[in-house]
Structures are given as C-alpha cells and as structure tokens.
Amino acid sequence: MIHSVDTILALVLLSILFSYGYSQLFRLIIVVGFQGIVVSIVPFFIGHDMTAGGIVFTIATLLIRGIIIPMSIYIAMKKRAIQSKVAPIIGYQASILCGLGVIVAATYISRQLNIPSISNYTLLFPTAIALPVTGMFLLMTRRNAIAMVLGYIIMENGIYLIGTTISVRALHIVEFGILLDVLAGVMIMATILQTIERTFDDVDTENLRTLKE
Amino acid sequence: MGQFFISILIILFGGFFSLILVRKAKFAKIITVFLLSIGCLSGLMDAVLNLIQPGIAGASFKYLNVFFLAFRMDGLSGFFLVVIFAVCLLATLYSFHYMEHSGNDVRTAVNYFFFSILIASMALVVTAANMITFMLFWEIMSLSSFFLVIYKHHKAESRKAGYLYFVFSHVGAMFIFVAFGIVYGYTGSFGFDAMGSLPETAKILVFIFSFVGFGSKAGVFPFHVWLPHAHPAAPSHISAVMSGVMIKIGIYGIIKMYVLLNFHTPIFGNIVIVAGVVSGILGVVYALGQHDLKRLLAYHSVENIGIILIGLGIGMIGVSSKNPLMAVLGFTGGLFHVLNHSIFKSLLFMGAGMVLHKTGTRSIDALGGLIKKMKITGITFIIGSLAICGLPPFNGFVGEFFIYIGGFKGIALENSVFAASIFAIVSLAVIGGLALACFTKVVGVVFQGEPRTKAAVDVDEKGPTMLISMSILAGACILIGIFPQMIIWMPIKAVSALGLGYNPIDFESILQMTANITLAATIFLITLLPVIAIRWFFYRGKIIRRSGTWGCGFTQPTVKMQYTGSSYASFILDFFRPVAPLDEDHPKITGRFPLKTYYKSQVNDIAELNMKRVVVNPVLFLFDKLRWIQQGDIHLYIGYILLAIILLLVFI
Amino acid sequence: MIESIILWLFAISAAPFFSAMILKVKAFFGGRKGPPLLINYYTLIKLFKKGSVYSTSTTIMFKLGPIISLGSAITVLMFLPIAGQQAIFSFNGDIIFILYTMGLSRFFTIAAAMDTASPFEGMGAAREAYFPIICEAATFMIFILFYRLTGELQLSAYFSGDNTIALWNLAGAPLLFIIFSFFIILLTENSRVPADDPATHLELTMIHEVMVLDHSGPDLGLIELGSFCKLFFYSTIISRLILPFDLGFPGLAFVLYLLGLALVYIAVGVIESIIARYRMDAVPQFVLTSFALAFFATIITLEFIR
Known part of the structure; x- marks a missing residue:
C-alpha cells in the first residue's frame, strides 16, 4: 500500500541522494530548495487536523524554506562571485556510495527502533534519520562554506520532519520559532561568509586553518 | 584405492628416475615425462570411475607405531583428484618442450623430482582422512612447491619470492595447526569425524583459524601477498599447476572444514562471501595495474578464488537458510568454477610461458603483435581470456551462471x-566487467597491434607438446562452455557427497539449466552464420586493399605511439585509487624539444604495504628486543637445549 | 512463435529507421530540415556496396569484431519480448546470458580496436572498457528488484503480456526511478550524449566512434546495424515500461509500443540537443547515478511491499 506521504518522502530521499553527488553549487541549492518545499508540504498529507493558523504557518514555512533561504544564498553566491564548485574532501563517486550507505543504514535503524506512532508511514523515519546525517556529511566533507551552509539547512529539514511527526500539538509555533532561528543563522552565516571572502578572497574553509596561530 | 596408490607410485618413480639418470638428461626426461603422464592418466581414470560409482574407498597404514596414515576417497576428493590429475597431465606434457633449453640438466632433474612430489602430495592431501595425514602431506606439498618456486635460485627476485612463499605457507600452516589443536584439545582424537561434536563457539573459532590458514594457501585477500611473487618466479608449467591446482587445495580445505564442523550458521557464509568479494574485486583491480604478464595472471588467481568463494558462500548461506536449491547451486557453481579456473588459468599460464620462452620478457608493454607470428598461442590465449572473463559460450560462463x-x-x-x-551479485557483475577490461588489455597489448620492442619482432612458436596441451585446454574451454552437461555431473556428485541436508539433489532442474546454456550458446553460434554469410556475400569479388592504420591525419606513426597497457588501465585505476594507490615516477618536461624522458608507474597492493607496517615491523621490533638470547656462544646454546628438555619433562 | 519471429525481423529492420528520428529531432532543435528518416538505410546500402581497406597491422580479430557485435545484438533481441509478445526464446536466467553476450560483443569490439595499433582507438577502447562496468552493476541492480518483485529471472516475466502492469502494481512510483536509471544506462551503453557524442569531430574525445575508425565498407555496415539493434533493445524495454497497457486489441498494443519507442528516441534526441556532453571524468559519476537510483528504488520498494 502506497501512501501519498511515502511518495513525497521518496522524493526527499532522492534529493538526499542527489545532494551527495552534485558538484555544482547552484544545483545543490536547487536540490535543497526542492527538498525544503517537499518537506514543508508533508504536514498537509500526514493527516493532522489543519487549522487555518496551521495552514498559514505551513505555507509560510514552505515559502521560507523553499524559496527565501535558497534564493538568498543564491544571490549571495552571485553577488560575491563565489566559486561554483563545492570542493569536496571526499570525491563525488565515493560520496554517492556513502549516500547509499546512509540510506540503507537509516532504513535498518528505523526498522530496529520501530516507533509505533509513526510506523504508518514506512519511509518517514528513515528519511528523518537520513536528512541530519546527510547534513552532517556535507558539513564535514565540503570545503566550500556555502555548501556547508546548505548542509546545515538539510540538517534542519530533517529536524523539522522529526518535529512534524512526533509532536502533534504545539507543532507549528515551535517549528516556526526554529525556522526563524535558522533564517537568522543563515543571515549571520552570510555575513560571516562575506567577511571570510573579503579577507581571503575565497570561501574555502581550509583558509581558516591559517588563523590557528 | 589400489589403482590410486599405484598411480602415485608411478608418479614418484618418474621423479626418482629423473634424479638417477641425470647424466643422460634427454633420455631421463623422456622417461620421466612418460611416467608422470601415465601416472596422472591412471589416477585421472581412477578418480573419474570413482566419481561415476560413488563408493567410499579407504585405506590406512600404521606410521611410527603411533599414528595411522588414513586415506579415504569420497565424492569431494574424487572431484579434486580429477582436477589435479587432469591439469598435471597437461602441464607435464607441456613441460617436455618447455624445459628443452633450460641449460642446466641437474636443475631440470631436480625440478622434475619436486614436481612429481608436488603432484603426489596434492593427491594425498585431498584423500587424507585424519589430521596427521592431512598435515603431513600438506607440509610436503608446501615444501616441494617452495623448491619449485626457487628454480632460478641464482636470481635475487626468485629467492625473495621463495622466501615470501615459505613464510606465508608456514604461517598459514601454523593457523591450521592451531585449528586442529583446538579440535584435538576437545576431542582427544586425530580423526576428522569427531569434529562435529565440538561446542559451537569452538566451531566458530576452528573455522576462522582454518579459514585463515587455508585462505593463505588459496590466496584470499589479504593473505595473497606471496602469490604474485611466487607464480612469476616458477617455470610456467609449475605456475600453471600452482595457480590452476595447488591453490584450490586451500579451497578444498575450506569446504572440508565446513562439512566436518557441520555447523550451519549464517556467520560462515557471510565471512566467506565477504572474503570472496574483497579478493575478487581487489584481485582484478591489482591485476589491471600490473606490467608483468605472469604477475597479472597471478592476481587473476586471487580474483577467481574470490569468485569461487562467493559461490561457496552462497551455498553456505543456502544451507543455513534452509534453501536447498540455493545451497546446491552455490556449491555447484563454486566447484564448477574450480574446475573451469584450473583449465583456463593453466592455459593462460602456458600461453604466457610460450611468450616468455620466445621473447624473453614478461613485460607487457614491451610486446605487441604476437598473434601474427604465434597463431596457435594467440588464439588459445584469446580463448582462455574469453573464458576467464566469464563470457558465453566458454566454460567460465557456466560456473558464474550457477553462482x-x-x-x-x-x-x-x-x-x-x-x-x-545483493552484495554477491553486484560484486560478481563488477568483477566480470573489470576482468573483461583487464584481458582486453592483455590481449590487445601483447598479441595485437605492432611489436613495441625488438624482443617481440623475431618470434616463432615451436614445441609441439606445448602447442598440443594448450590446444587441448582451449578445446575444453569451448566444449564445456557449449555442453556443460558433459561435466556438470562431476561437481554435482561432489556436492551430493558433502551431505549437508539437501539430498537428494534436484538433478533435473540443474540439467534443465545446462540444457538452457547449450540452447543459448547454440542460438548464438547459429545467429553468427547468417551474419558471416552476409559479410561473405557483400565482399564477393570486391577489391580488398591493405594500407597503414588511419592516424587521424598524422602521417608518421611509430609503434611507440600505441596505447600501452599502463595507459589503458589508468582510467579505471583512477576510480579505485583509495584501495590501489599508484606510484608514478617521471621527470618534469623542460624546454621546447625535450629529448629523452621516461615514465614508471607501479600499483601498490595495500595488503603488501600494510603488511610491512602492521605485521613485519612490530615483529622485527619484538625480536630485536629478544636478541640478547643469542650470544653466539655454543656452550650457552647447549644450556638452552638442556633447559628446554627439563622444562618439557616437567610439563609432560 | 511466428508472431515473435516476425516482430524480431521487424526489430532488426526498423532499428535504423528509429535511430534516424534522433537526427531529425536534433535537426529540429538546430532549426534545420535534417536528413530524411530513411537516411540510415541509405548509409547501410552505401556501405555494403563498397569494398574495404584493411590496415596492415590487423589480424583476424579485426574481421571478427563486426561479426560478433552484430551477431550478439540480434541474438539478444531474440530473448526480448517485443510489444508485449512472448520472446522467441526464453529461459530462467536468460538475463545473465544477455548481459554477458553484450560483454562478449564488447570484448570483440575492443579487441578489433586494439588490433589496429592506433593510439586513438586504444584510448576509445579504454573508455569503452570502463563505463559499462558500472552500467552492468546498475542493470543487475534493476533485475534484482524485478526478481524480488516477481520471483522470475527472465525478460519475458517482466515485459510480456500483463507482467509489466503487474510490476507497476507491485512497485508503483519507485519504478519511475528504474525508468530513469535505465535511461541513463541506455545513453551510456549506446554512446549517446552526455556520456559520449556520436557526432563529435575530435577523435580524442570519442568513445565508440573512435573505435571503429579503421573499419570500412560492409564491416562498418555490420557494426552500424549492430549498434542500431542495441539501441533498439534498450528502447523497447523502456517503451514497455512507460506504456505497459494492453487494451484488448492486438493491433493497439503494437501501436502503443511504437508510440513508446518514438517517445524514447525523441527523448534521446532532445537530450542530445539541449545537453552538452560531460567532461570525461564526470561520466563515471553520471553512470553511478543510475546505479544509485536503482539501488535506491530497490530499498524503498522493499519498504513498501514489506
């Protein structure tokens, strides 16, 4: 039996897979934006009672997650003429294989845990696990600071997914609060990025090593 | 078992004669080759008959009044005997002309002597029925092959290879001793049959120890380090036997232990599959990076041992998950691949031997265009290559198909x-693709194109017995590939003799599969006919011209511009760089018209690299600390002996 | 049986026609009129009329290459259910035979290229040996999923009669990924953009085309026909996957099949028109995507059917 939620989540998993393999920064941004939109519409399908406020919050989330954040990063990238490669520490091919491994592991773990309240949706838990891990992976293995910011956003998408599924009640307020934090975080990062870029003429985080002394 | 022992005796006599008649070298060689062939032939007939009528024959002799040397022939040992005797027969035949101009009669004689001992001991290992017998002949086998490896003992390279082989085979034997020791500790008997009564944890321990021990003989990654050194050092017919048969004795040991332990846990299957996949993929990746023809083939042995282990692993998992068909298919595929590999690998080593014999070099990148002068060698080598890639309609495909x-x-x-x-299937697919890449490299660079150096220009192929045995093996590759039902009963009999709780075997469905393979191969061959006819029709009466290769506008091509093996492989090796680090050495190009330059590359085997770091250095460090024991004073040594005797007396 | 044989003959004879559709689509995107749809037949006839020039470096392997590559391509078509009909031959495990027969044709194509001693052909051969390895793994991954769903290991069990609809019912949306994955395999195995550019002008950047540089006359004709058939093989599978319906009338299924085929070829043409070929070192990553997709589809399908 295939739920519409599961189909959506399959798309999220797919976006995870692609985020491992893309070398072009703007494609990664598109993937993250797509992921944001798809993750945001999950609450519509998951079957909670949607109040008018809830709908407004969800749509606002969707706008911020799917459009505003990616757009602002994209503009930041364009304006500063930042290098368009994500500069991996682990190669793309190895990354794709890692991504497959992460998805398999997430599926396996979710089966072991088997939380009853969300087991109606087979893919929900694996996706929720795979997203933060992917974010961490990108943070760890990409030298380009923007790719790292994107990794951070992917992590947040995962946290949002867990939040939507586990907490039913005070869902939107809390989530919205978190989202605003993230937005602020992204803005701060953009500022820091500008500083890094101005100092080093590049956003390669390897350069920060020189600050050690 | 009478005929079996007579065959062994004939073989030993053959080796003995070559030593006695060393003064009349020519005559001695004829006698020896004749006796070895007769012995192998008779042993082969006996083994085949024994497989046809599965009866368990046994014999035992008293040895040193304490131990019994016991022998037993069942389906499994019968199957391995067929492999041993068949390949050794052709290798003996091949050696007749291969050893013609060895230049040193004594060395040739000694070589034949140890060769006969090697054949006899391999046959006796697979028929051994208790641990003492097994270990005795196992050690004889290792030692005799050690002497064969150091055939060219005046070369430092050979001595190093022999040394490595010696260390590995004895450390491996030590692991087997440990495994057997555990068994003896629990059961108090040297018999094989008592092994089934061990507690389960002990069984797992015994299996792992013996897997390491037998794996080091079979060439399982990471215990394969000796293999790419030892195979090139030995004469080619010995390489053929060592790679085609001797390493399979390790496989025999693994199967035997699995059967004897009679413990159907998925752990064993998973260990074997993982070992198989790792050996398979890394073996072929390292093979791709080699520049030495025989070393390359040696790495392919690692790969094929991997494929065999994948088959056995699938069989073991089939047993543990109570799926009889999967078990039978896995074991049958694995054993069938044992047979197939012994055929095409000895064929390839013989072909490599012919190339080495006539050109004097093993370096792939120095050769080229040999098929024009060496027609039979070239064509049989290509058939062997197609078979080792597992392509239909050749025999390699059949075993892989079952797996x-x-x-x-x-x-x-x-x-x-x-x-x-999933792991096994996808890895098999990758191994198949890589093997294809590797052998198109070998065939393309060694046998096709234009000669790259002078060594490859003036060649011919002579030595009828060499050509005959190669042709027989190539014929077998094709015949088994098209009609596998001729041979399939042999591994089936061996598998049914394992008695792992799936008897009686569903023979019908397996015959159906072989019939399908025959059908498919026939369809393919028949489809070729109209294509050939079309080609013939359109070429009828047309002018065929010959001219130089199109150089894409460049008019002064030289042979040096050909794609070399190193460049062919570099693209793929790049993908595997993390496991196959590449060392490159070339000077920077300076000036507008750089005159001379060179390029050297070497693919490092991570097992070899890490062995030095993880095993050799710590051991050296440890023994360095113990150096004070050795004072060089003979009186002290006598003291040590006394001390040892006293300690032994106290403990026993 | 008779129907299957007729369809098989149709496949061999129609393959050049469909390949010409790609050229037409490319011409459309370039704002040109493009060659006639029968161009490939004219080319084949022209080639078969000519004689040949053989390089002095070549041996019998060079002549075997075209024979084996065409022979294996049409053998493979015999095992393929075309338009939902039964295949001419079919047995348990024929997929393995098919994939390895393609491997055989690859071996001989590479051997024929290495036979010429040309550095360019060696370069093409090295690439030809590399990319299909990942493709093969991906194909096996797809068939692992199909086997898990149906319990059968033959093409007829997936692509004949109602079986394809049954596959859709079992797997659902993940089958979309499989189609994507298979399309990537099609592009790579048949040397299309973005893995390889069949219309490129520089020998250094070619893969498949450079390997047949030295073939001429009827030999080249055989190779061309073989590669048309190979493309037809993959397209037929995708066509069946995207339009699996059997509407009751025997003719209608065939029309649907042709429609699917046209869609696949047009898609190839569109991709060739709008995407540039990848840099050589990005191709493995592209092919690996197909493996990842197939693997991924397998995992999530298993989650669904649990």
Whole structure:
C-alpha cells in the first residue's frame, strides 16, 4: 500500500541522494530548495487536523524554506562571485556510495527502533534519520562554506520532519520559532561568509586553518 | 584405492628416475615425462570411475607405531583428484618442450623430482582422512612447491619470492595447526569425524583459524601477498599447476572444514562471501595495474578464488537458510568454477610461458603483435581470456551462471540473506566487467597491434607438446562452455557427497539449466552464420586493399605511439585509487624539444604495504628486543637445549 | 512463435529507421530540415556496396569484431519480448546470458580496436572498457528488484503480456526511478550524449566512434546495424515500461509500443540537443547515478511491499 506521504518522502530521499553527488553549487541549492518545499508540504498529507493558523504557518514555512533561504544564498553566491564548485574532501563517486550507505543504514535503524506512532508511514523515519546525517556529511566533507551552509539547512529539514511527526500539538509555533532561528543563522552565516571572502578572497574553509596561530 | 596408490607410485618413480639418470638428461626426461603422464592418466581414470560409482574407498597404514596414515576417497576428493590429475597431465606434457633449453640438466632433474612430489602430495592431501595425514602431506606439498618456486635460485627476485612463499605457507600452516589443536584439545582424537561434536563457539573459532590458514594457501585477500611473487618466479608449467591446482587445495580445505564442523550458521557464509568479494574485486583491480604478464595472471588467481568463494558462500548461506536449491547451486557453481579456473588459468599460464620462452620478457608493454607470428598461442590465449572473463559460450560462463542463479535465489529470502545476495551479485557483475577490461588489455597489448620492442619482432612458436596441451585446454574451454552437461555431473556428485541436508539433489532442474546454456550458446553460434554469410556475400569479388592504420591525419606513426597497457588501465585505476594507490615516477618536461624522458608507474597492493607496517615491523621490533638470547656462544646454546628438555619433562 | 519471429525481423529492420528520428529531432532543435528518416538505410546500402581497406597491422580479430557485435545484438533481441509478445526464446536466467553476450560483443569490439595499433582507438577502447562496468552493476541492480518483485529471472516475466502492469502494481512510483536509471544506462551503453557524442569531430574525445575508425565498407555496415539493434533493445524495454497497457486489441498494443519507442528516441534526441556532453571524468559519476537510483528504488520498494 502506497501512501501519498511515502511518495513525497521518496522524493526527499532522492534529493538526499542527489545532494551527495552534485558538484555544482547552484544545483545543490536547487536540490535543497526542492527538498525544503517537499518537506514543508508533508504536514498537509500526514493527516493532522489543519487549522487555518496551521495552514498559514505551513505555507509560510514552505515559502521560507523553499524559496527565501535558497534564493538568498543564491544571490549571495552571485553577488560575491563565489566559486561554483563545492570542493569536496571526499570525491563525488565515493560520496554517492556513502549516500547509499546512509540510506540503507537509516532504513535498518528505523526498522530496529520501530516507533509505533509513526510506523504508518514506512519511509518517514528513515528519511528523518537520513536528512541530519546527510547534513552532517556535507558539513564535514565540503570545503566550500556555502555548501556547508546548505548542509546545515538539510540538517534542519530533517529536524523539522522529526518535529512534524512526533509532536502533534504545539507543532507549528515551535517549528516556526526554529525556522526563524535558522533564517537568522543563515543571515549571520552570510555575513560571516562575506567577511571570510573579503579577507581571503575565497570561501574555502581550509583558509581558516591559517588563523590557528 | 589400489589403482590410486599405484598411480602415485608411478608418479614418484618418474621423479626418482629423473634424479638417477641425470647424466643422460634427454633420455631421463623422456622417461620421466612418460611416467608422470601415465601416472596422472591412471589416477585421472581412477578418480573419474570413482566419481561415476560413488563408493567410499579407504585405506590406512600404521606410521611410527603411533599414528595411522588414513586415506579415504569420497565424492569431494574424487572431484579434486580429477582436477589435479587432469591439469598435471597437461602441464607435464607441456613441460617436455618447455624445459628443452633450460641449460642446466641437474636443475631440470631436480625440478622434475619436486614436481612429481608436488603432484603426489596434492593427491594425498585431498584423500587424507585424519589430521596427521592431512598435515603431513600438506607440509610436503608446501615444501616441494617452495623448491619449485626457487628454480632460478641464482636470481635475487626468485629467492625473495621463495622466501615470501615459505613464510606465508608456514604461517598459514601454523593457523591450521592451531585449528586442529583446538579440535584435538576437545576431542582427544586425530580423526576428522569427531569434529562435529565440538561446542559451537569452538566451531566458530576452528573455522576462522582454518579459514585463515587455508585462505593463505588459496590466496584470499589479504593473505595473497606471496602469490604474485611466487607464480612469476616458477617455470610456467609449475605456475600453471600452482595457480590452476595447488591453490584450490586451500579451497578444498575450506569446504572440508565446513562439512566436518557441520555447523550451519549464517556467520560462515557471510565471512566467506565477504572474503570472496574483497579478493575478487581487489584481485582484478591489482591485476589491471600490473606490467608483468605472469604477475597479472597471478592476481587473476586471487580474483577467481574470490569468485569461487562467493559461490561457496552462497551455498553456505543456502544451507543455513534452509534453501536447498540455493545451497546446491552455490556449491555447484563454486566447484564448477574450480574446475573451469584450473583449465583456463593453466592455459593462460602456458600461453604466457610460450611468450616468455620466445621473447624473453614478461613485460607487457614491451610486446605487441604476437598473434601474427604465434597463431596457435594467440588464439588459445584469446580463448582462455574469453573464458576467464566469464563470457558465453566458454566454460567460465557456466560456473558464474550457477553462482548468479544461486545468488538470485537468495534475493527472494529474508533480509540478511537478501543483503548478502545483493552484495554477491553486484560484486560478481563488477568483477566480470573489470576482468573483461583487464584481458582486453592483455590481449590487445601483447598479441595485437605492432611489436613495441625488438624482443617481440623475431618470434616463432615451436614445441609441439606445448602447442598440443594448450590446444587441448582451449578445446575444453569451448566444449564445456557449449555442453556443460558433459561435466556438470562431476561437481554435482561432489556436492551430493558433502551431505549437508539437501539430498537428494534436484538433478533435473540443474540439467534443465545446462540444457538452457547449450540452447543459448547454440542460438548464438547459429545467429553468427547468417551474419558471416552476409559479410561473405557483400565482399564477393570486391577489391580488398591493405594500407597503414588511419592516424587521424598524422602521417608518421611509430609503434611507440600505441596505447600501452599502463595507459589503458589508468582510467579505471583512477576510480579505485583509495584501495590501489599508484606510484608514478617521471621527470618534469623542460624546454621546447625535450629529448629523452621516461615514465614508471607501479600499483601498490595495500595488503603488501600494510603488511610491512602492521605485521613485519612490530615483529622485527619484538625480536630485536629478544636478541640478547643469542650470544653466539655454543656452550650457552647447549644450556638452552638442556633447559628446554627439563622444562618439557616437567610439563609432560 | 511466428508472431515473435516476425516482430524480431521487424526489430532488426526498423532499428535504423528509429535511430534516424534522433537526427531529425536534433535537426529540429538546430532549426534545420535534417536528413530524411530513411537516411540510415541509405548509409547501410552505401556501405555494403563498397569494398574495404584493411590496415596492415590487423589480424583476424579485426574481421571478427563486426561479426560478433552484430551477431550478439540480434541474438539478444531474440530473448526480448517485443510489444508485449512472448520472446522467441526464453529461459530462467536468460538475463545473465544477455548481459554477458553484450560483454562478449564488447570484448570483440575492443579487441578489433586494439588490433589496429592506433593510439586513438586504444584510448576509445579504454573508455569503452570502463563505463559499462558500472552500467552492468546498475542493470543487475534493476533485475534484482524485478526478481524480488516477481520471483522470475527472465525478460519475458517482466515485459510480456500483463507482467509489466503487474510490476507497476507491485512497485508503483519507485519504478519511475528504474525508468530513469535505465535511461541513463541506455545513453551510456549506446554512446549517446552526455556520456559520449556520436557526432563529435575530435577523435580524442570519442568513445565508440573512435573505435571503429579503421573499419570500412560492409564491416562498418555490420557494426552500424549492430549498434542500431542495441539501441533498439534498450528502447523497447523502456517503451514497455512507460506504456505497459494492453487494451484488448492486438493491433493497439503494437501501436502503443511504437508510440513508446518514438517517445524514447525523441527523448534521446532532445537530450542530445539541449545537453552538452560531460567532461570525461564526470561520466563515471553520471553512470553511478543510475546505479544509485536503482539501488535506491530497490530499498524503498522493499519498504513498501514489506
């Protein structure tokens, strides 16, 4: 039996897979934006009672997650003429294989845990696990600071997914609060990025090593 | 078992004669080759008859009044005997002209002597029925092959290879001793049969120890380090026997232990599959990076041992998950691949031997265009290459086909089996593709194109016995590939003799599969006919011209511009760089018209690299600390002996 | 049986026609009129009329290459259910035979290229040996999923009669990924953009085309026909996957099949028109995507059917 939620989540998993393999920064941004939109519409399908406020919050989330954040990063990238490669520490091919491994592991773990309240949706838990891990992976293995910011956003998408599924009640307020934090975080990062870029003429985080002394 | 022992005696006599008649070298060689062939032939006939009528024959002799040397011939040992005697027969035949101009009669004689001992000991290992007998002949086998490896003992390279082989085979034997020691500790008997009564944890321990021991003989990654050194050092017919047969004795040991332990846990299957996949993929990757023809073939032995282990692993998982068809298919595929590999690998080593014999170099990048002068060698080598890539309609395909089908049976089962099966199938596919890349490299660079150096220009092929044995093997590759039912009963009999709780075997469905392979191969061959006819029709009466190769506008091509083996492989090796680090050495190009330059590259085997770091250095460090024991004073040594005797007396 | 044989003959004879559709689509995107749809037949006839020039470096392997590559391509078509009909031959495990027969044709194509001693052909051969390895793994991954769903290991069990609809019912949306994955395999195995550019002008950047540089006359004709058939093989599978319906009338299924085929070829043409070929070192990553997709589809399908 295939739920519409599961189909959506399959798309999220797919976006995870692609985020491992893309070398072009703007494609990664598109993937993250797509992921944001798809993750945001999950609450519509998951079957909670949607109040008018809830709908407004969800749509606002969707706008911020799917459009505003990616757009602002994209503009930041364009304006500063930042290098368009994500500069991996682990190669793309190895990354794709890692991504497959992460998805398999997430599926396996979710089966072991088997939380009853969300087991109606087979893919929900694996996706929720795979997203933060992917974010961490990108943070760890990409030298380009923007790719790292994107990794951070992917992590947040995962946290949002867990939040939507586990907490039913005070869902939107809390989530919205978190989202605003993230937005602020992204803005701060953009500022820091500008500083890094101005100092080093590049956003390669390897350069920060020189600050050690 | 009478005929079996007579065959062994004939073989030993053959080796003995070559030593006695060393003064009349020519005559001695004829006698020796004749006796060895007769012995192998008679042993082969006996083994085949024994497989046809499965009866368990046994014999035992008293040895040193304490131990019994016991022998027993069942389906499994019968199958391995067929492999041993068949390949050794052709290798002996091949050696007749290969050893013609060895230049040193004594060395040739000694070589034949140890060769006969090697054949006899291999045959006796697979028929051994208790641990003492097994270990005795196992050691004789290792030692005799050691002497064969150091055939060219005046070369430092050979001595190093021999040394490595010696260390590995004895450390491996030590692991087997440990395994047997555990068994003896629990049961108090040297018999094989008591092994089934061990507690389960002990069984796992025994299996792992013996897997390491036998694996180091079979060339399982990471215990394969000796193999690419020892095979090139030995004469080619010995390489053929060592790679085609001797390493399979390790496989025999693994199967035997699995059967004897009679403990059907998925752990064993998973260990074997993982070892198989790692050996398979890394073996072929390292093979791609080699520049030495025989070293390359040696790495392919590692790969094929991997394929065999994948088959056996699937069989073991089939047993543990109670799926009889999967078990039978896995074991049959693995054993069939043992036979097939012994055929095409000895064929390839013989071909490499011919190339080495006539050109004097083993370096792939120095050769080229040999097929024009060495027609039979070239064509048989290409047939062997097609077979080792597992392509239809050659014999390599049949074994892999069974392993695939067995693996797919596991896809339908529960999750852990499913995961192992996916792993096995995808790895087999990757191994197949890499093997194809590797052998197109060998065939393309060695046999096709234009000669790259002078060594490859003036060649011919002579030595009728060499050509005959190569042709027989190539014929067998094709024949088994098209009509596998001629041979399939042999591994089936061996598998049914294992008695792992799936008897009686569903023989019909397996025959159906072989019939399908025959059908498919026939369809393919028949389809070629109209294509050939079309080609013939359109070429009728047309002018065929010959001219130089199109150089894409460049008019002064030289042979040096050909794609070399190193450049052919570099693209793929790049993908595997993390496991196959590449060392490159070339000077920077300076000036507008750089005159001379060179390029050297070497693919490092991570097992070899890490062995030095992880094993050799710590051991050296440790023994350095113990150096004070050795004072060089003979009186002290006598004291040590006394001390040892006293300690022994106290403990026993 | 008779129907299957007729369809098989149709496949061999129609393959050049469909390949010409790609050229037409490319011409459309370039704002040109493009060659006639029968161009490939004219080319084949022209080639078969000519004689040949053989390089002095070549041996019998060079002549075997075209024979084996065409022979294996049409053998493979015999095992393929065309338009939902039964295949001419079919047995348990024929997939393995098919994939390895393609491997055989690859071996001989590479051997024929290495036979010429040309550095360019060696370069093409090295690439030809590399990319299909990942493709093969991906194909096996797809068939692992199909086997898990149906319990059968033959093409007829997936692509004949109602079986394809049954596959859709069992797997659902993940089958979309499989189609994507298979399309990537099609592009790579048949040397299309973005893995390889069949219309490129520089020998250094070619893969498949450079390997047949030295073939001429009827030999080249055989190779061309073989590669048309190979493309037809993959397209037929995708066509069946995207339009699996059997609407009751025997003719209608065939029309649907042709429609699917046209869609696949047009898609190839569109991709060739709008995407540039990848840099050589990005191709493995592209092919690996197909493996990842197939693997991924397998995992999530298993989650669904649990």
